[in-house]
Amino acid sequence: MLQIRNVTIRSRRDDRQLVGDLSFTLHKGERAALIGEEGNGKSTLLKWIYDPGMVEAYAEVYGQRVITGKMGYLPQELSKEEKALPVCAFMEGACGFFSLSPREINDTATRLGLSPALFEEIRPMETLSGGERVKVQLAALLLSRCDILLLDEPSNDLDIETLEWLSGFMCAFAGAILYISHDEVLLEETADIVIHLEQVRRKTICRSTVSREGYRAYMDQRERQFAHQEQVARFEKADFQKKKDRYLSIYNAVEHAQENLTRRDPSTGRLLKKKMHAVKSMGRRLDKEEENLTQLPEAEWAILPKWEPGIELSRGKVVIDYTIDELRVADKLLSRNVRLKVIGPEKVCILGLNGCGKSTLMDRIAEELLSRRDMRCTYMPQNYGEGVSYSMRPEEFLAPCGDKESVTKARIYLGSMKYTTDEMSHAVSDLSGGQRAKLLLLKAILDKSNVLLLDEPTRNFSPLSCPAVRKLLSEFPGCILAVSHDRKFIREVTPVLYKLTEHGLVRVYQN
Numbered sequence: 001m002l003q004i005r006n007v008t009i010r011s012r013r014d015d016r017q018l019v020g021d022l023s024f025t026l027h028k029g030e031r032a033a034l035i036g037e038e039g040n041g042k043s044t045l046l047k048w049i050y051d052p053g054m055v056e057a058y059a060e061v062y063g064q065r066v067i068t069g070k071m072g073y074l075p076q077e078l079s080k081e082e083k084a085l086p087v088c089a090f091m092e093g094a095c096g097f098f099s100l101s102p103r104e105i106n107d108t109a110t111r112l113g114l115s116p117a118l119f120e121e122i123r124p125m126e127t128l129s130g131g132e133r134v135k136v137q138l139a140a141l142l143l144s145r146c147d148i149l150l151l152d153e154p155s156n157d158l159d160i161e162t163l164e165w166l167s168g169f170m171c172a173f174a175g176a177i178l179y180i181s182h183d184e185v186l187l188e189e190t191a192d193i194v195i196h197l198e199q200v201r202r203k204t205i206c207r208s209t210v211s212r213e214g215y216r217a218y219m220d221q222r223e224r225q226f227a228h229q230e231q232v233a234r235f236e237k238a239d240f241q242k243k244k245d246r247y248l249s250i251y252n253a254v255e256h257a258q259e260n261l262t263r264r265d266p267s268t269g270r271l272l273k274k275k276m277h278a279v280k281s282m283g284r285r286l287d288k289e290e291e292n293l294t295q296l297p298e299a300e301w302a303i304l305p306k307w308e309p310g311i312e313l314s315r316g317k318v319v320i321d322y323t324i325d326e327l328r329v330a331d332k333l334l335s336r337n338v339r340l341k342v343i344g345p346e347k348v349c350i351l352g353l354n355g356c357g358k359s360t361l362m363d364r365i366a367e368e369l370l371s372r373r374d375m376r377c378t379y380m381p382q383n384y385g386e387g388v389s390y391s392m393r394p395e396e397f398l399a400p401c402g403d404k405e406s407v408t409k410a411r412i413y414l415g416s417m418k419y420t421t422d423e424m425s426h427a428v429s430d431l432s433g434g435q436r437a438k439l440l441l442l443k444a445i446l447d448k449s450n451v452l453l454l455d456e457p458t459r460n461f462s463p464l465s466c467p468a469v470r471k472l473l474s475e476f477p478g479c480i481l482a483v484s485h486d487r488k489f490i491r492e493v494t495p496v497l498y499k500l501t502e503h504g505l506v507r508v509y510q511n
Helices: 042-050 080-084 087-095 102-111 116-120 130-144 160-172 184-190 215-259 266-291 358-369 394-398 404-416 421-425 433-446 466-474 487-493
Strands: 002-011 017-026 031-035 059-067 071-074 148-152 176-180 193-200 205-211 318-329 332-343 347-351 377-380 451-455 479-483 496-501 504-508
Touching: 002 042, 017 042, 017 193, 017 205, 031 042, 031 184, 042 059, 042 071, 042 148, 042 176, 071 130, 087 116, 087 130, 102 116, 102 130, 116 130, 130 160, 160 184, 184 215, 184 487, 193 215, 215 266, 318 358, 318 479, 332 358, 332 496, 347 358, 347 487, 358 377, 358 451, 358 479, 377 433, 394 404, 394 421, 394 433, 404 421, 404 433, 466 487, 479 487
Parallel strands: 031 176, 031 193, 071 148, 148 176, 332 504, 347 479, 347 496, 377 451, 451 479
Antiparallel strands: 002 017, 002 059, 193 205, 318 332, 496 504
16 A cells, blocks of 8 residues: 655755645555646656655655555666666666576566566666666566556557557556556556646646546546536626626716715715715625636646748658668667658658667668758657757757847747746756657757657657647648657557568558
8 A cells, every 4th residue: 555645845946846735545456647747746756755865856845655565666767877787787686586486587578578588688778779678677576576566657668569568467467556657548548546736827836636537537527627617717707797897887976976076965975975885895795706706727738839830841852762771789680671761741650669670760860861951850869868968958959049039939938838937947957858858849849840850759748748749740741750659649640650670661551
């Protein structure tokens, strides 16, 4: 069992409250999804539950945690030291790998679609693909026999086959699971409790909701509730405005009569004074009534800027005609006879198993397209550090020339995507993964790019932002070449699909 009592989290960087007075209980067999916009403290909460020392440097946390059983934690990203460890050393430190039975190891590897030999390799963890790293960490958790799993974006970088396995594993797990995921399909299939962390009124007020129902049921109920509240609020406001107009009409009439009163008519003066007293009482009653009116619903709505005009790509233009005989990483052969031709404003997605070379292929294509002068290309790599220096401030990245007009425009766009003034002045390293993803998306908009290379573009956007991101990308008038395992992104944004295999790229068709 996991019990959280009256937890409040404040950021040390800007003294902003991230979470306020949160309480919930998680029992065996329950799966609770932590949702909320980027930068709302979800990962911080998960780290604190696992080990309060992990957040001491940047967050103050008040409250209690009661834990019954063994906890296992899957971080959003491994530390630099962990990435440098050989795979075998990582597994030994995480689960005492070399004391486990071969049968247990083989069964776990098979469930994850891995070769058992991978666990004994001496190559560093950082040389694995993103999906392989997640699978190795999941294997360590399974072999550790944990009672409570804390998973920070376990679906990141997993191929579709493994995502389907992960969904089944989470539903069958006998213990408790508290997790963060941006994969809406996974949330719909697995969550039976939703813990929603929000920050409204320009991130000045925290709000938390604990709903003991599935993700889709919670979102549908929330939408119905907001629609009803908005309807009631607008009706009450219209009705109140009629009363206010009637009151002002009477007030103005009495005031006008008082101003035109002569001294020869004292009795009328007394009556008007009495009437004005009654009218002012009516005004005070209206003020009190206004305080009790139903308010319009407050929520964190995903807001994204529009694409700049004039970035259309002419139909028939060859964006990429790429051929490579052998796709390799070091001495490892990933695929042969890779051929990809993308024309005009096509939206193409490359699928494939973890470790098959999708990101390697994207890096090679990016090298070619970023040097072209007949188009404007933006690349969002899987590792954001390759696309933006973490020591820079957001406005420096978006407006490198530093002139007043460019900086002002950058700050306006950052504000539209819910960056606070403090967050705009932070180093990129201080931002959440989702905020960094927004930064790269903003760069594409401000640079008026007409070609987007996107490696797992939705992996760090919250499930609340993802629908807006998908809509923005589906409306992009240029060309998109993406790698993704996000099933909703694939369905809604990229009608053209290829699968990378050891024999090259194979065209596939959506159901």
